[in-house]
Amino acid sequence: xxxxxxxxxxxxxxxxxxxxxxxxxxxxxxxxxxxxxxxxxxxxxxxxxxxxxxxxxxxxxxxxxxxxxxxxxxxxxxxxxxxxxxxxxxxxxxxxxxxxxxxxxxxxxxxxxxxxxxxxxxxxxxxxxxxxxxxxxxxxxxxxxxxxxxxxxxxxxxxxxxxxxxxxxxxxxxxxxxxxxxxxxxxxxxxxxxxxxxxxxxxxxxxxxxxxxxxxxxxxxxxxxxxxxxxxxxxxxxxxxxxxxxxxxxxxxxxxxxxxxxxxxxxxxxxxxxxxxxxxxxxxxxxxxxxxxxxxxxxxxxxxxxxxxxxxxxxx
Numbered sequence: 001x002x003x004x005x006x007x008x009x010x011x012x013x014x015x016x017x018x019x020x021x022x023x024x025x026x027x028x029x030x031x032x033x034x035x036x037x038x039x040x041x042x043x044x045x046x047x048x049x050x051x052x053x054x055x056x057x058x059x060x061x062x063x064x065x066x067x068x069x070x071x072x073x074x075x076x077x078x079x080x081x082x083x084x085x086x087x088x089x090x091x092x093x094x095x096x097x098x099x100x101x102x103x104x105x106x107x108x109x110x111x112x113x114x115x116x117x118x119x120x121x122x123x124x125x126x127x128x129x130x131x132x133x134x135x136x137x138x139x140x141x142x143x144x145x146x147x148x149x150x151x152x153x154x155x156x157x158x159x160x161x162x163x164x165x166x167x168x169x170x171x172x173x174x175x176x177x178x179x180x181x182x183x184x185x186x187x188x189x190x191x192x193x194x195x196x197x198x199x200x201x202x203x204x205x206x207x208x209x210x211x212x213x214x215x216x217x218x219x220x221x222x223x224x225x226x227x228x229x230x231x232x233x234x235x236x237x238x239x240x241x242x243x244x245x246x247x248x249x250x251x252x253x254x255x256x257x258x259x260x261x262x263x264x265x266x267x268x269x270x271x272x273x274x275x276x277x278x279x280x281x282x283x284x285x286x287x288x289x290x291x292x293x294x295x296x297x298x299x300x301x302x303x304x305x306x307x308x309x310x311x312x313x314x315x316x
Contacts, residue, residue: 048221048270050164055269057119064097064123066260066267073250074159074309075100078186081246081313084109088154091178093143093171094161098124105136112148114141115161144170146178153178156185160309163189163222172238179316185240189231191247191308193223198252198264198305205289210282220270231312240314248311253304257291 049055056063078100084090086108092101093114101113101124113124113136124138141147143158144167156175165171175185190196206213225234228245235243254260265275265283275283297303 048164049273050221050269051166052269053117053119055272056115056117057122059266059269059272060097060117060119060123062263062266063268066263067252068097068099070250070252070307071096071159072099072103074188074248074311075103077246077248077250077309077311078157078159078188079103079107081311082155082157082184082186084155089152090155090157091146091148091153091175093141093146093156093158093175094164095124095138096120096159096161098127098138100157100159101136101138102127102131102133105133106131109135111136112153113138114143114146116140116142144174146174148178150177151180151183154180154183156183158186159188160190160222162187163225166221168225168234169238172234172240176239176316182315184313184315185235187225187231187235187312189225189227189310189312190223191227191310193220193226196307198307201290201293202286205286205293206278208289209285210278226310228310228312231310235312235314240316243312243314246311246313247308249306249308251304251306253302254294255302257294257301257303261287261291 082090084104084107087110089110089112090104091112091114092098092104095101095113095115097120098113101111105111105128113121115121115124115138118140121138121140128136128138139147143162144165156179158171158175162168162171162175172187175187179185193199225231228247232243232245264271265287266272275286278286294303294305295301297305
């Protein structure tokens with residue numbers, strides 16, 4: 001998930017990204033199909049589609065269907081690494097559809113799930129009611145300006161959410177501010193955005209179908225915080241101590257590739273924006289290429305894609 005505020009210019013992490021030149025940025029950033037590469041840096045008045053709350057609210061169901069199987073696995077990692085005990089209080093920042101929050105609540109932990117998108121928060125509340133769990137609430141909040149008191153939680157979490165914040169450092173500082181002395185926080189990002197198979201397959205499929213596709217030069221906002229050294233440095237810079245970073249390889253098994261593609265095209269605001277720009281005919285053609293490449297990775301028609309995330313855990 002993301003935070004509604006102006007976007008800062010994206011920066012590559014130290015050492016660069018092992019991405020295919022010209023392919024990754026357009027897969028989850030701004031798109032320009034006809035007029036050539038965009039020039040100049042993003043300004044604070046320019047929002048990426050994934051930094052607009054209404055955009056996330058419009059794709060809640062598709063996001064949940066396409067990616068919760070993956071985010072739930074990272075949520076389990078975080079719950080284990082934080083070693084949360086029943087009765088402790090945790091804040092889940094940029095909680096999305098609530099995978100971690102619900103898992104923690106079922107374990108007896110007191111949870112406040114927050115997200116900047118009212119549509120996501122509404123979905124979490126629906127799921128809380130359906131699951132009949134207690135000790136959990138959900139509120140609309142900007143993760144860069146949490147409306148909770150200092151030192152009010154034992155732990156804080158952001159799973160593939162803080163990576164979208166226009167001001168990542170501010171988001172980390174806020175996460176630290178709300179922790180009690182001795183509290184701990186976990187932040188999940190991608191190890192290497194340039195190697196994510198979901199996106200590299202998409203980029204290749206688009207390039208094959210739409211050879212005149214001309215991506216912007218900027219690194220997408222969600223790729224600014226990536227890799228162990230970046231997570232460690234950013235958390236230390238925000239005032240966390242004893243920061244340790246774990247890498248976790250998780251697997252997304254796609255039982256029905258055609259159904260997955262239908263949800264995938266609307267599973268994040270930049271993707272919805274991209275396929276709207278492509279139009280129905282080109283989207284259908286890209287889908288055929290994507291599904292062919294995806295199914296070629298499996299012998300049984302149910303491909304499994306592996307992705308690696310970084311989990312930074314620090315104390316205050």
